[in-house]
Amino acid sequence: MTDPTLLTARGLSLSFGAIPALRDVDVDLWPGEMLAVVGESGSGKTTLLNVLSGRLAPDSGIVRYRDPQDRLHDVHAMPAPALRTLHRSDWGFVHQDPRQNLRMAVSAGGNVGERLMAQGARHYGDIRATALDWLSQVEIDADRTDDLPRTFSGGMLQRLQIARTLVTHPRLVFMDEPTGGLDVSVQARLLDLIRSLVARLRIAAVLVTHDIAVARLLAQRIAVMQRGRIVETGLTDQVLDDPRHPYTQLLVSSVLTV
Amino acid sequence: MKGYNFAYLDEQTKRMIRRALLKAVAIPGHQVPFGSREMPLPYGWGTGGIQVTASILGPRDVLKVIDQGADDTTNAVSIRRFFAKTAGVRTTTATAEATVIQTRHRIPEKALRDDQIIVYQVPQPEPLWRLEPSRVETRRMHGLADYGLMHVKLYEDIARFGQVSISYDYPVMVNGRYLMSPSPIPAFDNPKMDMMPALQLFGAGREKRIYAIPPWTRVKSLDFDDHPFRAINAPHACGLCGATDAYLDEVVMDDHGGRLFVCSDTDHCAERRAAGHPGMGGTKEAAE
Numbered sequence: 442m443t444d445p446t447l448l449t450a451r452g453l454s455l456s457f458g459a460i461p462a463l464r465d466v467d468v469d470l471w472p473g474e475m476l477a478v479v480g481e482s483g484s485g486k487t488t489l490l491n492v493l494s495g496r497l498a499p500d501s502g503i504v505r506y507r508d509p510q511d512r513l514h515d516v517h518a519m520p521a522p523a524l525r526t527l528h529r530s531d532w533g534f535v536h537q538d539p540r541q542n543l544r545m546a547v548s549a550g551g552n553v554g555e556r557l558m559a560q561g562a563r564h565y566g567d568i569r570a571t572a573l574d575w576l577s578q579v580e581i582d583a584d585r586t587d588d589l590p591r592t593f594s595g596g597m598l599q600r601l602q603i604a605r606t607l608v609t610h611p612r613l614v615f616m617d618e619p620t621g622g623l624d625v626s627v628q629a630r631l632l633d634l635i636r637s638l639v640a641r642l643r644i645a646a647v648l649v650t651h652d653i654a655v656a657r658l659l660a661q662r663i664a665v666m667q668r669g670r671i672v673e674t675g676l677t678d679q680v681l682d683d684p685r686h687p688y689t690q691l692l693v694s695s696v697l698t699v
Numbered sequence: 700m701k702g703y704n705f706a707y708l709d710e711q712t713k714r715m716i717r718r719a720l721l722k723a724v725a726i727p728g729h730q731v732p733f734g735s736r737e738m739p740l741p742y743g744w745g746t747g748g749i750q751v752t753a754s755i756l757g758p759r760d761v762l763k764v765i766d767q768g769a770d771d772t773t774n775a776v777s778i779r780r781f782f783a784k785t786a787g788v789r790t791t792t793a794t795a796e797a798t799v800i801q802t803r804h805r806i807p808e809k810a811l812r813d814d815q816i817i818v819y820q821v822p823q824p825e826p827l828w829r830l831e832p833s834r835v836e837t838r839r840m841h842g843l844a845d846y847g848l849m850h851v852k853l854y855e856d857i858a859r860f861g862q863v864s865i866s867y868d869y870p871v872m873v874n875g876r877y878l879m880s881p882s883p884i885p886a887f888d889n890p891k892m893d894m895m896p897a898l899q900l901f902g903a904g905r906e907k908r909i910y911a912i913p914p915w916t917r918v919k920s921l922d923f924d925d926h927p928f929r930a931i932n933a934p935h936a937c938g939l940c941g942a943t944d945a946y947l948d949e950v951v952m953d954d955h956g957g958r959l960f961v962c963s964d965t966d967h968c969a970e971r972r973a974a975g976h977p978g979m980g981g982t983k984e985a986a987e
Contacts, residue, residue: 522843529847544851550858551851558854559847565857565923587858 445507447472447613447645453492453502462488463499464669472612473643477660477677479653479692485669486649487617493647494534494615495524509612529559533606537618539598542605543590549576549601550586556609575604579634596627600634607638614639614646620655632658653696657681665689706753706786712736716754716909720900723911728873729841730824735907740777745803746904748820749778752801755816755900756782761789763797768805768946768963775803792966804867806888808945808967811897813914819882821903824910826870826880846878849921857926866931872919873912881918887930887946892918935960939978940971952981 450468454461462485470476478486491497493504495516504516508531516524528534536542543552553572554562562568573583579600590598599619606614619635620628636659639646650656656663657677664674665688673686684690704710712734719733738746756762762782766774770792778801779790791797794807801818811817827837830848840846849870856864863869869886873879881889882901892899892912899912912918922928933947938959945967947960959981962968972978 525843525845547851548855548858551855554854555847555851558850559845563850563922563924565854566925568854568923569858 445511446470448493448504448506448647450493450504451502453489453499453504455488455492455497455499461669463492463502466502466669466671468493468647468664468671470613470645470647472645474662475639475646475648475660477648477650477656477663478666479650479656479663480666481651481692484666486651486666488669489666490615490617490647490649494528494532495519506613529556530609531612533609533611533614535602535606535614535616535619537621539590539595539602542602543598545590548587548589549581549593552590552601553605553608556605560609571608575608576601578638579604580630596623596631599623599631603635603638607642607644610642612645614644616646616648618650619648620650620652628655635659653681653692665692703785705758706756706782706788707739708736708750708753712750713754716750719909720751720754720911723900723909724898724913726877727912727916728871728877728879728910730908730910732907733909735904738904739781742905743822744774745778745801745820747902747906747909748801748803748818748904749781749902750904751818751900751902751909752778752782752799753786755818756786756788756799758786758788760798761791761796763791763794763800763966764802765800765805765807765964765966766803767948768807769965771965793970794966804883804885805946805963806884806891808942808962808964810891811895813896815897817895817897817899819884819899819901821880821882821901821908822905823868824880824901824903824906824908826868826878841877844876846872849878850923853921853923853926857923863922863926863928869928870921872921874916875919878921879910879912879918885931885946886920886928887932889918889920889928890930894918933960937962937968937971937978938980940968940976941978942968942971942976950981957981 446469448470453463453466455463466489478489480486492499498517506514506516508514550572553575554568557568557571573586576586581597581600590601620631648660660677663677663680664671667688673680673689681693684693716733719731723731738749764775764779766772782788783790794809799816803820825837830852831837853863867885868880868883869889871879871881871889881892894915896914898914901910920928935947936943937945937947939961942962945962945964948963950959950961952959
């Protein structure tokens with residue numbers, strides 16, 4: 442690949458006391474590509490996501506982000522206002538629990554509009570039109586626009602969170618188990634939605650999941666983590682069809698097939 | 700008055716408050732913490748304003764105190780008497796004569812001059828307090844000028860009611876940088892703060908915060924381009940002086956629907972009446 446990478450991490454290490462959460466992790470992410478990070482609970486997936494997004498500082502290592510003007514930024518050396526600006530414009534974060542990201546006391550339309558207003562949008566009509574457009578893109582009825590999120594189902598909340606995150610057209614989205622805790626049919630619809638939105642908007646994404654099927658459906662590349670290390674990485678189909686590392690083999694063979 | 704320092708507070712406390720005031724003036728709209736003292740009146744009655752007034756008062760100052768625009772309400776009368784007693788300063792009810800005006804809930808109708816100071820009593824200095832419960836987070840939001848959340852509140856109002864439904868304590872941006880609570884003055888008074896020649900000081904006693912707007916500073920009420928800020932007032936004329944451009948209070952006169960709209964600024968109203976402006980009296984709503 443000759444394109445410059447969007448996000449590059451080298452030699453990330455982080456310990457929580459005696460427990461190493463990340464050990465010498467390298468990550469490359471190219472524009473428009475989705476990278477899945479899979480592994481068992483406690484393997485450091487979420488920690489990796491938090492370090493990559495600048496929410497958590499590593500003990501050692503560096504994360505570099507290339508902005509649209511082709512300048513490289515050391516994510517952990519950025520001043521707090523710049524990082525915050527990045528998080529609400531160029532980047533997005535989708536949590537497993539949408540309640541962490543949404544404002545439950547604010548209507549669905551207001552939730553979608555907040556990022557626009559934080560960026561300085563000051564035209565009510567435009568903000569509302571954009572919010573309505575995004576709600577329809579994530580298949581939420583227009584007549585629910587002014588309802589509070591607490592009247593929404595789990596799947597709707599997750600779709601609302603995605604609309605709220607993507608409304609500013611981020612180039613890079615971090616997703617932490619976006620389909621966790623949803624029932625299977627809702628999961629399938631949501632995965633479909635994420636896949637079409639990400640492809641259409643050419644969003645790059647780091648997707649953390651413990652569900653190999655989700656990784657296979659969405660991601661072009663996959664990284665398998667075990668005890669804070671990336672033990673195997675490559676094209677998703679390649680890794681899953683022909684796993685090399687014993688742990689990956691175990692992971693693939695332990696998936697239930699119906 | 701014997702046994703008390705000039706204007707009640709001791710000199711060290713006044714120095715501390717003046718330091719906070721200087722910092723507040725230097726950073727318009729920024730909330731500066733200060734060591735608020737116990738005052739001989741309860742929190743919520745103007746302990747913040749009274750401490751600021753005590754710190755800036757000199758022997759030659761002329762003090763006016765208003766509460767909801769009126770010079771003759773309990774709070775205004777007590778605070779005026781307090782300073783007449785402890786500082787021996789001259790007090791007045793005429794806006795034009797005063798050099799220091801302490802106020803609760805109003806800005807006088809008469810335009811203030813550059814040789815006057817207005818001191819606001821503030822119950823809640825944090826404009827974001829209903830939206831973001833954590834003070835750590837609101838401080839960070841002020842630090843980063845991250846005020847999208849306040850606009851979300853305005854958005855919600857328009858989506859729900861068709862207009863911004865904040866009628867008092869309407870949030871303002873000071874000098875294009877800090878979001879500020881103007882204290883619970885009616886939104887009607889907000890435009891008076893913009894480019895005001897007088898120094899504006901704000902004291903919140905319970906919350907231990909001081910902030911300020913220096914003279915000739917831009918103060919803009921938050922709004923949307925397609926829903927501009929509007930000052931709201933009752934669509935009536937004052938029943939006593941006929942004023943149509945002053946903020947009006949509604950007074951219920953009897954239990955048959957009779958009501959009277961009068962200027963909330965008593966000094967303004969009295970001055971107009973003395974100049975011979977007649978009012979039309981009260982109005983009677985049609986009985987049901």
